[in-house]
Amino acid sequence: MDLSQFRREYLRGGLSRSNLNSDPVLQFTEWFEQAQNIEIADPTAMILATVGSGGQPHQRTVLLKYYDEKGFVFFTNFESRKAREIKENARVSLLFVWLDLERQVMINGTAAKVSTAESARYFMTRPKESQMAAWVSSQSHILSSRQMLLQKFDEMKRKIGEGKVPLPSFWGGYRVAPVEIEFWQGRQNRLHDRFLYTRNGASNEWTIERLAP
Known part of the structure; x- marks a missing residue:
C-alpha cells in the first residue's frame, strides 16, 4: 500500500x-x-x-x-x-x-x-480488580488461552473475597x-x-x- x-x-x-x-x-x-x-x-x-x-x-x-x-x-x-x-x-x-x-x-x-x-x-491506590490482575498475569510470557487467564482471575477473586490484595x-x-x-x-x-x-x-x-x- x-x-x-x-x-x-x-x-x-x-x-x-x-x-x-x-x-x-x-x-x-x-x-x-x-x-x-x-x-x-x-x-x-x-x-x-x-x-x-x-x-x-x-x-x-x-x-x-x-x-x-x-x-x-x-x-x-x-x-x-x-x-x-x-x-x-x-x-x-x-x-x-x-x-x-x-x-x-x-x-x-x-x-x-x-x-x-x-x-x-x-x-x-489501584482499583481492586487491577490489583488482582497484577497477580494473575505472567506478563510477556506465552499464554495458552484467554480463558485460562480469566479462570485464574476468577480464582483470585474467590480467594481474596472481601480482603485486601497484597503487593x-x-x-x-x-x-x-x-x-x-x-x-x-x-x-x-x-x-x-x-x-x-x-x-x-x-x-x-x-x-x-x-x-x-
Missing part, C-alpha cells in the same frame, strides 16, 4: 527559545497541563523503548503515574520483557506523542526500581532519571522546532540547544 500522499501540515504554532523554561521538568509540566486542558485522550500514555543484551529494541506503551525533578515513574511486572531488558541495560527512552497539539516529548535516561514502600503506596513481590515501579529531554513542535513545511535539554553531570544543570528538524 502506497501511503506517500498521506500527509498534513502542522500549523498550530511554533516554539522559540525565549518561550522555554530553563528547567525541562517545568517545561514538561506546562505542556502536560495544556494536553490535559484540551482533553487529549490518555495524556499520560508514553512509549517506553528498551534494549536488552541482544541489541534488539522493543517498544510498548506504559502510563506515567507521577514525576518530579528526580524522574518519571511507571509500574510493571518485574518478570516482563521490559523489566528483563532494563536489568540488562538500564538506558531507556520515553516518548510522549500529543498529536492534537502537534507535539512530542522524548526523554532519555536510566531506569531504576523505586522502593518497595513507594510501590506499595501506589499499588494501594506482589514481582511487581513495582521504575523511575527514569532523565539525562536528555527533547521538545518537538510541528511546523509548516516540515521545518519543525526542536529543543534539546542535556544535563551536565558535574553541575547537574541543563543546557539547551536548538536542533535541525
Whole structure:
C-alpha cells in the first residue's frame, strides 16, 4: 500500500527559545497541563523503548503515574520483557506523542526500581480488580488461552473475597532519571522546532540547544 500522499501540515504554532523554561521538568509540566486542558485522550500514555543484551529494541506503551525533578515513574511486572531488558541495560527512552497539539516529548535516561514502600503506596491506590490482575498475569510470557487467564482471575477473586490484595513481590515501579529531554513542535513545511535539554553531570544543570528538524 502506497501511503506517500498521506500527509498534513502542522500549523498550530511554533516554539522559540525565549518561550522555554530553563528547567525541562517545568517545561514538561506546562505542556502536560495544556494536553490535559484540551482533553487529549490518555495524556499520560508514553512509549517506553528498551534494549536488552541482544541489541534488539522493543517498544510498548506504559502510563506515567507521577514525576518530579528526580524522574518519571511507571509500574510493571518485574518478570516482563521490559523489566528483563532494563536489568540488562538500564538506558531507556520515553516518548510522549500529543498529536492534537502537534507535539512530542522524548526523554532519555536510566531506569531504576523505586522502593518497595513507594510501590506499595501506589499499588494501594489501584482499583481492586487491577490489583488482582497484577497477580494473575505472567506478563510477556506465552499464554495458552484467554480463558485460562480469566479462570485464574476468577480464582483470585474467590480467594481474596472481601480482603485486601497484597503487593506482589514481582511487581513495582521504575523511575527514569532523565539525562536528555527533547521538545518537538510541528511546523509548516516540515521545518519543525526542536529543543534539546542535556544535563551536565558535574553541575547537574541543563543546557539547551536548538536542533535541525
